[in-house]
Amino acid sequence: MNLLIMGLPGAGKGTQAAKLVENYGLAHISTGDMFRAAIANETELGLLAKSYMDGGNLVPDEVTNGIVKERLAQDDIKEKGFLLDGYPRTLEQAHALDQNLADLGINLDGVINIEIDPSKLLERLSGRIIHKQTGETFHKVFNPPAGDYNEDDYYQREDDKPESVARRLEVNIAQGQPILDHYRAKNLVQDIEGDQDIELVFEDLKKAIESLKS
Template structure:
């Protein structure tokens, strides 16, 4: 089974990806893992990526696409299938992935799209607070400190502040929407309601995937 998993930050993509891998035995491929492995194994694309990273430059799309294709060509993918997580990030990468899969003779069978309203994600992602003295992490809504806590004793990282989170979600939506539309045209997208208990979300995913096997 060859799959993509998509969803905005905070939608629970990582949690569900782990459950899919455990249940269906596919290879979990994340971009970070791919880069680390390619560089550690000193593949052609890994060495090229390292040359950019060492200079502090962004790795160009063609190198990222090459690393993905290199990984998808390995023996375990043919044997087990894959769940691709964190790629493609742009519509250009989606077209490159289509071409790579065609070259490798691999067929994509489904795109799991975990959907949650962005306002709920904003609440999830911007609620994290950190105790100034202990460094302990809490969440204003889901894991608050003791009742009547003093807000002055806590701080938020810049990345967790509502304006930063809102910007991040907007960027992700602008990049992700065309990718979802692209795969929807191919009849591959399965929308999953993400604002449910983790086990219910996985049960919905399980039903979809069990029909693809």
């Protein structure tokens, strides 16, 4: 089984990816892991990626796509199948992935898309607060400090402020929608309701995967 998992920040993609990998024995392929492995193994593309990263520059698509192809060509992919996480990030990368999979004789069986209303994600992601003295982390809605706490005793990181979260969600929606449209045209997308208990999300994921197998 070869799968791609997608979802906006805060949708629980990482949690569900870990459960899928454990349950189905898939090779978990994330861009961060691939880059670290390619650099550690000093592959030609890994060293090239490192040169860009050391210079504080973005790694070009052709290098990223090449590193992904190198990873997909490894023996464990044929044995286990894979769950691709965090790639592709652009429509151009999706087209490159299509070509690389075709070159390797690998079929993509499905795209799991964990859906949550962005307004709910905004609440989820922008609710984190940190106690100024202790550094302890809380959430205004899901894990508030005990009693009637004084908001002046807490602060938010810039990344957690509602305006920053809203921008991040907008960017991810704009990037992700063309990719989803691309895979919907191939009839590969399985939409999963993410605004429910973690175990219920996972049950829906398993049902979607079973439907792909049949």
